[in-house]
Amino acid sequence: MYGEATEPAKVQVNTTPSDFTGDYSVVIFPFVKVAKKAPDAAAAEIGAFIQEQVPELRAHNVVKGFLNLEISDTYWQQFLQNTVSNPDFGRQPRTGKKVMVEFSSPNTNKPLHLGHIRNILLGWSCSRILEAVGYEVVKTQIINDRGVAICKSMVSWRNFGEGKTPASEEIKSDHFVGDYYVLFEQKSKEEYAQWQNTAEGQSVYASKQKPGQSAADFFKDYKNKWFNEYSQLGAEVRETLLKWEDHDPETIALWEKMNGWVYEGFEKTYNDLGVSFDKLYYESNTYLLGKDIVDDGLAKNVFFKKEDGSVWVDLTDAGYDQKVVLRADGTSVYITQDLGTARMRYDELGCERFVYVVADEQNYHFQVLFEVLKRLGEPYADGLFHLSYGLVELPTGRMKTREGTVVDADDLIADVIRIATEQSSERGETEGVSAAEKAENLRKVGMGALKFFIIKVHPKRKMIFNPEESVDLQGQTGPYIQYSFVRINGLMQRVEREQIDLSKAADYGHMEAQEKELLVALHEYPAVVLQAAAAYDPSLIANFCYALAKSYHRFWHDLSIFNADTEAAKAFRLQLSRAVGQVLQSAMGLLGVEMPNRM
RNA sequence: GGCUCCGUAGCUUAAUGGAUAGAGCAUCUGACUACGGAUCAGAAGGUUAGAGGUUCGAGUCCUCUCGGAGUCACCA
Known part of the structure; x- marks a missing residue:
């Protein structure tokens, strides 16, 4: 035209x-x-x-x-039949391409918390979505299993543990280790308080205070310095770290024992969250990587060496700073490790795209990392993506370990399932279901509420997590969507029972607005999945699910199904319901939310 | 201070530059002798922080102001 x-x-x-x-x-x-x-x-x-x-x-x-x-109605009829008979509706053919998604990546000195949950849910659903659009996905995490924090737990347990174990205390093993980390901080604080009153402490204060600075202010600022120079516990931690780097057998044995406890606990939490990984990386194996990249970068003139021997990269022309990539003493820094790990993974996994699910605190780090990899001419440099997400805050503000406001992952999971169970027993809708099946369904409802509450918010957005609202089962929630599925499930069981012939659906003539609305919504599904994959944004899928469930609830309310005017209308509405059920289950599956049969 | 991100109803939030800014919670009012009421319908609640600009059209893009957050280590 x-x-x-x-x-x-x-x-x-x-x-x-x-x-x-x-x-x-x-x-x-x-x-x-x-x-x-x-x-x-x-x-x-x-x-x-x-x-x-x-x-x-x-x-x-x-x-x-x-x-x-x-x-035209005939188009919609055809679409409905195709959809119902296609279990892969919404999915794309295999591309033969591989993508790595890294998420969770915890420290091994304390249990997982709410922040990890957001990270894990984003990483998991992102993996599922990329898989749905045809990628082969390698799910990984890099476990921060070494360093000062881990040594603190080790020193703490060695000094105060009296040989106790998670088994002897009947505490979940990662919490057991976390408790010793917290105990370390307490003991260290006590030691500092005592030291402040010693002659040594007083003389340091007298000689180093700024004019007019109170003792309290001075000691607050001085804490790190004290820990590194005067603290007995601090000395033990540094000694432990050195011994670890020196492969001291006793230290390594303790490290392995305590990390073993932590992994056992993590495993349980991951299992509760319904996630798993294809490949694990440990920082203890990767922290020395990247030195060959430094040589490579020097040869390519991407990096330069200063007089003291330290190696730098100058990114000022791209709006960034100069960054150290190798210390003067020849040891790696954080970014060196990431450079080396990226190249190792590419060689080992053959992925052309890499997604890092990491909180937005590290935006700058990843911008620099990607820029450096690009300048080094790495073949995968254009496929790097930092899935940055906002921190999770409570209505009272940021979670703080020191103030004990960190929401523990295991506690939260237990809470949502407990509340779902309480609500369900008030309703009494699950008669004739075995206790085991009932518990399984309620687990799905509780987890559905939690997961949907978190995943429906755009990743980039800082999230306010209200524990009370997160277990809401009404309105824009996971259980609202699950409920529409349960309704459909009930219909399908009756279809099965009464051997209803659905082929008459094709004779249905004039469609109601509520029916058309559902068809249009279903029709959008493949495009929504593609869009979510392109934007790395699972919240698009969550919004789609909610809109579809909402349309279905209205349809259910407004139109009779089994009491429809004609056999054709009845069959058509049942087919339509089946398609909605299939798509809801598929889409919620991309978010890691399972559908219960009854609730 | 430099750089980056954010500011939408009391609260939590949605909206590839498109029609009257869409939901949920909370508040108020209605709806089951029918397939499950964890549902549905309605009311009320907004100068999209503010001011300019680009455009046929701006919550969305540009500039400035105000407010908030993150980050600017030979830490990770």
């Missing part, structure tokens, strides 16, 4: 708002220049043209520069 090819990107098609007639709308404004006509006139012409060319178009109308298209 109009003798010009238009780029597909310029054609904007949206679903039509419910107060206009039509299923889809085309925005005409981009074409008025080419058409050299008023928007309405151009729309009328384009509408007539499409009407002529596309048999699936039943009718069209024009409102103020928007062309509304009505799709």
Whole structure:
């Protein structure tokens, strides 16, 4: 038309708002220049043209520069049949390409908390989504199993543990280790308080205080220095770290024992969250990596060496700073390790894309990391993505270990399942279900509430986590969506029981608005998955699920299914319900949320 | 201070530059002799922090101001 090819990107098609007639709308404004006509006139012409060319178009109308298209019922009939018979609806063919997704990546000195949960859910659902659009996904985590914090737990247990074990104390093993980490901080604080009153402490204060600085202020600022220079516990930690780096057998044995406890506990938590990994990396194996990259970078003149022997990269022309990549003493820093790990993974896994799920505190780090890899000419440099997410805060503000406001992952999981169970027993809708099956369904409901509450928020957004609202089972929640599935499940059981023939669905003639709304929503599913994959944004899937469930609840309320006027209407509505159930289960599966049969 | 991100109803939030900014919670009012009421319908609640600009059209893009967060270690 109009003798010009238009780029597909310029054609904007949206679903039509419910107060206009039509299923889809085309925005005409981009074409008025080419058409050299008023928007309405151009729309009328384009509408007539499409009407002529596309048999699936039943009718069209024009409102103020928007062309509304009505799709024929026969098209929708065909679509419904295809959808119901296609278990892979919404998924794309295999691309043969591999992508790595790194998430969780905890420290081994304390149990997982709410922040990890957001990270894990994002990483997991991102993996599922990428897999749905055809990638082979390698799920990894890099476990920070070494360093000062871990040594603190070790020193603490050695000094105060009296040989106790998680088994002897009947404490979940990662919590057991975490308790010793907390105990270390306490003991260290006590030691510091005592030291402040010694002659040594007083003389340090007298000689180093700033003019007019109170003792309390001075000692607050001086804490790190004290820990490194005067603390007995601090000395033990440094000694332990050195011995560890020296492969001292006794130290390594203790380290392995305590990390073993932590992994055992993590395993349980991951299992409760329904996640798993394909490949684990340990910082104890990777922290020395990257030195060959430093040589490589020097050879390529990406890096330069200073007089003291330290190696730097200058990124000031890209708006960043100069960064150290190798210390003067020849040891690696954090970014060196990440450079080395990236190259190792590429060689080992053959992925062309890498997704790092890491909180937005580290945005700058990843910008620098990616920029350096690009300048080094690494073949995978264009496939790097930092899935950055906002910190989780409580209504009272940021979680703080010292103030004991950290929400523990295991506690939270137990809470949501407990509340789902309480709510369910008040309702008494699950008679005739075995206790085991009931518990399994309630676990799904509780976890569904928690997971959906977290995943529905756009990753980038800082999240306010209200523990009370996170276990809500009504409104825009996981259980709301699960409930629509449970309703459909009930219908399908009856179809099974009564051997209802659904083939009459094809005879159904005029569709109701509520039915059309569901079909349009189902039709969007593949596009939503693609969009979520392109944007690395699982919240798009969550919003889609909610909208679909909402439409279904309205459909259920407004229209009779088993008491429909005709056999054709009944069969059609059952087929439609089945399709909705399938898509809901598929889409929620991408979020890591399972569907219960009863609730 | 430099750089980055954020500011939408009382609260939690949605909206590839498109139609009257869409939900949920909380508040108020209604709806089951029917397939499950963890549901549905309605009311009320907004100058999208503020001021300019670009555009046929701005919550969305640009500039400035205000407010908040993160980050700027030879830490990780």
